[in-house]
């Protein structure tokens with residue numbers, strides 16, 4: 001059935017995939033859009049510390065176009081940067097009363113502070129491909145940290161030396177190599193969601209948030225999905241239902257079980273004390289970049305790698321995350337009887353291996369943080385797809401049902417370039433609708449999904465580390 005501009009479209013899930021889909025559907029002229037979420041995002045402002053529970057509810061996310069040989073994603077990321085810039089400008093020029101709570105004209109959703117990708121020796125294969133595939137005219141934005149000439153160029157370009165050597169490794173003669181990529185930086189995630197929700201509402205999207213509006217079931221008639229039932233017992237009919245439920249998607253749609261796995265990264269947060277102006281200055285985005293360390297070269301229980309971190313937020317929060325191992329929690333059974341990894345979002349401890357890696361890195365590179373208290377430990381649950389490409393398509397074997405998920409840890413940055421999702425919904429054939437399309441389950445390695453419940457990454461196979469294990473005085 002072809003959609004009409006007044007067809008009723010229900011979106012389940014108001015994280016970044018659902019929100020941006022609502023916004024771009026309305027921009028394309030659809031006028032009957034309804035978004036549901038069990039969480040009161042309109043009240044908690046997508047703030048994790050206010051109880052918002054989703055990967056999108058986060059201080060910040062990396063915005064980068066470094067995608068090795070995945071040129072379509074690279075191009076889309078550059079396009080996204082332009083759109084984020086427009087959002088920055090429209091917020092800066094808005095009257096405060098026209099902005100949602102939590103945002104002011106000073107809010108910079110997108111901060112191009114630079115992204116420093118480091119390892120001990122040389123550039124890894126993926127960085128080499130990124131450097132080869134970046135447009136030639138962007139060469140001047142890429143600074144090899146071991147190249148004296150490029151360091152001098154950076155100084156001439158007004159880039160503080162601390163962005164190239166924030167850990168003092170060059171200065172101390174410790175092994176280090178990598179690229180400072182000045183096209184990249186971070187976006188403020190929870191605030192970007194709040195802003196998008198605000199734009200959606202202005203565009204006439206209906207939002208129903210809170211536990212009573214949680215999805216209970218999809219209403220089906222044969223192969224047709226005809227609407228949803230929410231937990232308050234209300235039936236909502238729809239011409240199209242879009243499921244954008246992040247880490248909860250596989251538990252709602254058995255069809256995606258073999259294509260998506262719910263996994264989590266480990267996040268630690270530190271809030272700088274108000275009286276440590278030295279640290280506020282050191283970790284400010286003007287002085288300190290987004291960084292990562294040994295992203296492609298982590299060996300479980302052996303070395304230090306697979307970690308990244310951010311400059312402080314405007315509120316003085318520093319986030320460091322470990323994604324070398326992506327934890328699973330095969331605690332559920334799917335409707336087809338398969339073991340299913342399911343978000344375990346009330347966890348207040350991360351696995352000891354994540355603590356070991358981040359702590360060891362900080363001991364060598366950011367010892368001042370080890371003297372401060374951890375604010376929280378968090379497992380950030382999301383979905384990986386079998387090949388790290390998003391899964392946005394009609395669900396095979398059904399009518400009227402689209403899935404938008406599989407963020408694979410790199411989806412947030414594309415918030416303002418989601419018209420491709422509308423192309424999927426309108427069944428257009430473009431290079432992006434093909435990129436996001438339903439795929440066969442590959443043989444062999446499948447991004448870790450092949451391990452399934454037998455894998456070592458299961459949470460119940462880990463020892464967990466409490467906050468007290470952070471401080472320098474304690475031993476792991």
Ligand SMILES: *[C@@H]1O[C@H](CO)[C@@H](O)[C@H](O)[C@H]1NC(C)=O
Pocket residue numbers: 085088089092105106107108109110111112113
């Ligand atoms: C983001 O927003 C501010 C305006 O508030 C602007 O000055 C800044 O250059 C923006 N863009 C980036 C890429 O940082």
Ligand SMILES: *[C@@H]1O[C@H](CO)[C@@H](O)[C@H](O)[C@H]1NC(C)=O
Pocket residue numbers: 001221222223224399
């Ligand atoms: C499914 O929807 C189509 C129209 O899109 C309709 O022709 C068909 O009868 C429906 N089937 C069922 C079982 O409701």
Ligand SMILES: *[C@@H]1O[C@H](CO)[C@@H](O)[C@H](O)[C@H]1NC(C)=O
Pocket residue numbers: 219220221226227235236
């Ligand atoms: C479910 O959808 C069918 C087909 O559109 C409709 O006849 C039925 O009333 C719906 N059920 C509920 C409980 O809304």
Ligand SMILES: *[C@@H]1O[C@H](CO)[C@@H](O)[C@H](O)[C@H]1NC(C)=O
Pocket residue numbers: 328329330331344347458459460461
């Ligand atoms: C799910 O996570 C919790 C730890 O947060 C753990 O107690 C439970 O055993 C996990 N289940 C599996 C099967 O990993």
Ligand SMILES: *[C@@H]1O[C@H](CO)[C@@H](O)[C@H](O)[C@H]1NC(C)=O
Pocket residue numbers: 070387388389434435436437438439440
């Ligand atoms: C992943 O699957 C999609 C859909 O089949 C395909 O277009 C894409 O090229 C695949 N690989 C990657 C690395 O995205």
